[in-house]
Amino acid sequence: MTDVIIAPLDQLEARTFAGLQNAGADEVSAGAAIRAMLHASRLGIDSHGVRLTPHYARVLRSGRVNPTPKMQIRRTAIGSAVLDADNGLGHAAGYAAMELACSLAKEAGVGAVGVINSSHFGAAGAYALAGAEAGCIAVSMSNTDSIVGLHGGAERFHGTNPVAVGAPVPDQKPWLLDMATSSIPFNRVLLYKTLGRTLPAGVAADQSGQPTQDPALVEMLMPLGGIDFGFKGAALAGMVTLFSAILTGSTLDHELIRMAETHDFETPRRMGHFCLAVDPGQFLGRALYDEAISRYLAALRTSAAREGQTVMAPGDREWAVEVERQRSGIPVDQETAQFLGLIP
């Protein structure tokens, strides 16, 4: 692992914002991107944190991403809408789509928004969290470029296709799930290769599709569920493609221009995303919901753990990292630190 420097949150916020603005991003686009990246950096999801700033600056300059998009919303029914992101940064689209889904849900009980003509989504959990903070049970997802084989497959087919769900909890941080439908992200393979470490079983395969634990031989990831039960992870990845790309007539995983492993940084990627919001106040009432989720989480957190283990609700690990990082700062890799002018 390369050396990291630790940056205070406010300094990082200012520098990433400036980095995107210098690349031409308007205030809304840059503001949404740093909100989503700092969400990830604060919660310890460093793969989707501030390290993406140089990448976003590059694609803003090269033409793939429109730095000054005019997003357009078309309400297709009382509970549904399509948001055209005008090839801007995916974060602005993600936050706008979730805000819209929540406002549709307040009116219709449930709201669904498909996003078209978008780009990299960032951390899906950022939008699910925003929906939960607005009082909804919120789901966000996006398909991504192919890197995961099918169950029994011998080539990359689905992306890591994240799905995120957030739910409000009275007087506490939301319940927050943000998961890839592969067991691990591809950058963990690269990290293990650098460190000379062996991968866990059933997370990656070689070019013939045979499972391998040697990071140097990895051609593709395997879906969640591994060697025996990867058909479940593959189906979940397909579900994400179904809602994000098929419902929205957007680009399928295997048709997407690769995020980084490509020479084409000029053509817009036409990515689709999907946001869903349910207003718990419009089912059995908010009071009953609040009581139920509090009771559920209390039971979960006091459920017996195996010796040496801790049981946690989705998000609990991340909220603990956030407390720590808000105090001590955010680790930034050298390349990103240089780009942001944090080191010479």
Next chain:
Amino acid sequence: MTDVIIAPLDQLEARTFAGLQNAGADEVSAGAAIRAMLHASRLGIDSHGVRLTPHYARVLRSGRVNPTPKMQIRRTAIGSAVLDADNGLGHAAGYAAMELACSLAKEAGVGAVGVINSSHFGAAGAYALAGAEAGCIAVSMSNTDSIVGLHGGAERFHGTNPVAVGAPVPDQKPWLLDMATSSIPFNRVLLYKTLGRTLPAGVAADQSGQPTQDPALVEMLMPLGGIDFGFKGAALAGMVTLFSAILTGSTLDHELIRMAETHDFETPRRMGHFCLAVDPGQFLGRALYDEAISRYLAALRTSAAREGQTVMAPGDREWAVEVERQRSGIPVDQETAQFLGLIP
């Protein structure tokens, strides 16, 4: 494995219907239950097939399940509703909730229905399939009684909590996912114990929460993702509880009277379910959706497979079983065959 007899589909349909009617079930309840059970039996999901008939007959007679329920629908907003199942069989509630969700979706773009005061859901995929056949992308889920430990947990917490998704495909059977959020169902543990077989790694744990492959030592299942990545399966199980029980103010997994492993067959279990439908005609139009899902499935089914393997879309394996079983009949275990009068 006990000996099985092979029964023709139409005979089985008549006998299961009569079995439930003899136990007092009205026509709607019995009709929905046999529709869901035969869905499962035809598609090879035998755990949720006709073998449940004696169980349902028992709980219809003992008071747990109301044989003549008066279901009530309360429309809570333009896209949302609550269906009170009046403690009847869960299948009637499941089909009615999905039908309602689809009709809400035709009006509002998306529809969400919470079910309260219900009982065992049967195969979740039965309702997702019904939604897909009605032209919607359809999601159905239900929490169930505790049998799966948390990630790192040492006691049963979540149920196997199935989630099912169906999506229409032009001129083909729907895309159909129906999965438990554990790797295996508990009855596979019992089967392996009978057969003296060793379980796969990371699917079950002993009473201290330690993973075990010996079926005789199993106290609980482990969530999908196994020893290393079970936090994902546990979170998915929690998502099912969130939508099915917490949103609907229904009974949490660990509070549910057990389905069979109990002396109480009198008290209604007050189970909750959740159905969601999205109308693809109200996003980018049905033509674009139809083209996209056909293109996606063609690409999936021709994606390279590992030597000796086949790649399949969710449902493909089940549709093949259905073709075979419609020709050759449905395997029925001896106890069920006796109950149905198929053997003396």
